[in-house]
Amino acid sequence: MGDRDTESPLSTSDLHATVSLRLARHDYRYTRGRRRLVEVILAAGQPVTLPNIVVAAPDLAPSSVYRNLDVLERSGVVNRITAGGDHAYFEFAEPLLSHHHHLVCVDCGSIEDVYLDDELEASVDRSLAEVAGRAGFTPLRHSLDLHGRCAGCGSG
Amino acid sequence: MGDRDTESPLSTSDLHATVSLRLARHDYRYTRGRRRLVEVILAAGQPVTLPNIVVAAPDLAPSSVYRNLDVLERSGVVNRITAGGDHAYFEFAEPLLSHHHHLVCVDCGSIEDVYLDDELEASVDRSLAEVAGRAGFTPLRHSLDLHGRCAGCGSG
DNA sequence: GATCATAATGAGAGCAAGTCTCATTCACAC
DNA sequence: GTGTGAATGAGACTTGCTCTCATTATGATC
Numbered sequence: 208m209g210d211r212d213t214e215s216p217l218s219t220s221d222l223h224a225t226v227s228l229r230l231a232r233h234d235y236r237y238t239r240g241r242r243r244l245v246e247v248i249l250a251a252g253q254p255v256t257l258p259n260i261v262v263a264a265p266d267l268a269p270s271s272v273y274r275n276l277d278v279l280e281r282s283g284v285v286n287r288i289t290a291g292g293d294h295a296y297f298e299f300a301e302p303l304l305s306h307h308h309h310l311v312c313v314d315c316g317s318i319e320d321v322y323l324d325d326e327l328e329a330s331v332d333r334s335l336a337e338v339a340g341r342a343g344f345t346p347l348r349h350s351l352d353l354h355g356r357c358a359g360c361g362s363g
Numbered sequence: 364m365g366d367r368d369t370e371s372p373l374s375t376s377d378l379h380a381t382v383s384l385r386l387a388r389h390d391y392r393y394t395r396g397r398r399r400l401v402e403v404i405l406a407a408g409q410p411v412t413l414p415n416i417v418v419a420a421p422d423l424a425p426s427s428v429y430r431n432l433d434v435l436e437r438s439g440v441v442n443r444i445t446a447g448g449d450h451a452y453f454e455f456a457e458p459l460l461s462h463h464h465h466l467v468c469v470d471c472g473s474i475e476d477v478y479l480d481d482e483l484e485a486s487v488d489r490s491l492a493e494v495a496g497r498a499g500f501t502p503l504r505h506s507l508d509l510h511g512r513c514a515g516c517g518s519g
Numbered sequence: 520g521a522t523c524a525t526a527a528t529g530a531g532a533g534c535a536a537g538t539c540t541c542a543t544t545c546a547c548a549c
Numbered sequence: 550g551t552g553t554g555a556a557t558g559a560g561a562c563t564t565g566c567t568c569t570c571a572t573t574a575t576g577a578t579c
Contacts, residue, residue, distance in 0.1 A: 238557085241556090257537085268559075273538075274556085310494075330483055330486060331487065344514060349510065351507045355495065356503070394527060426530075
């Protein structure tokens with residue numbers, strides 16, 4: 208599993224270069240539509256849904272956006288977050304965005320990124336690896352999300 | 364018909380009593396169909412999808428099963444797990460099944476329960492509470508799942 | 520046990536997120 | 550510039566899940 212590259216968040220041009228490389232590695236082309244899609248996700252600065260993307264870039268065809276999100280996911284550029292709401296959320300995958308977790312609002316479905324300290328992450332990975340080993344399970348990544356009510360939805 | 368050796372801390376009769384109480388607390392009735400549904404989930408001993416349920420109990424109407432899973436979720440009897448596959452998974456909620464996490468297979472979508480030690484759980488809760496507090500977020504529960512390949516799907 | 524108000528049921532219609540199709544257009548190698 | 554195969558996009562299609570509504574079961578009260 209681990210690529211242990213501890214890269215800091217990338218500049219826009221570095222991002223495009225990295226995405227291009229990853230797509231090429233999977234024999235995909237970095238077309239104008241895919242570049243626009245990457246820029247929309249970058250500009251959002253948080254996980255986005257298809258409606259978010261189409262509102263931000265109405266010239267992108269939904270069917271192509273879905274297809275390209277799939278391509279980006281296969282290439283390791285983007286992660287799909289299925290939190291249970293109507294839509295899936297997408298954000299940059301790990302080396303493009305440092306390892307983090309999510310606050311998922313059970314009312315409005317919004318997702319916010321949060322960062323935990325490295326020591327806890329290490330403990331979690333260690334425990335999960337142990338438990339996975341016992342089950343003959345090959346770990347790829349973990350997801351640690353907190354479900355509750357966001358500041359906007361309050362305790363109502 | 365009575366299986367006794369699941370991970371559930373409750374006996375079958377205690378389970379029914381608890382479910383009945385929780386439903387009543389929300390002004391729901393514990394009907395025959397809901398009792399059957401609870402028994403199917405108990406017998407499975409692991410998270411189940413709607414197809415799983417209907418195969419195990421073909422006399423239950425899918426529309427009623429969906430509605431009743433919703434009722435059971437609202438009453439805190441059952442948890443919905445949306446792992447990204449085609450179907451949602453359901454299992455008993457926390458006091459009916461002790462706190463645990465999931466090994467989610469990225470290939471076949473299967474979900475297996477795993478248990479972590481209490482100390483790690485406490486650390487996780489502490490860190491998440493701190494981070495949530497900073498964001499004005501009201502925590503309800505956390506989900507910590509390991510994504511990878513199950514023993515059956517191998518490392519291929 | 521009989522009666523009644525109301526919740527639950529179930530078959531099928533309906534909805535919507537996401538996928539597939541296919542004719543057209545673009546990206547890249549040469 | 551040319552050619553080949555991938556990418557595009559509009560819309561049809563699939564499908565997990567929800568809604569509708571006439572019928573039936575449930576639990577409270579007598």
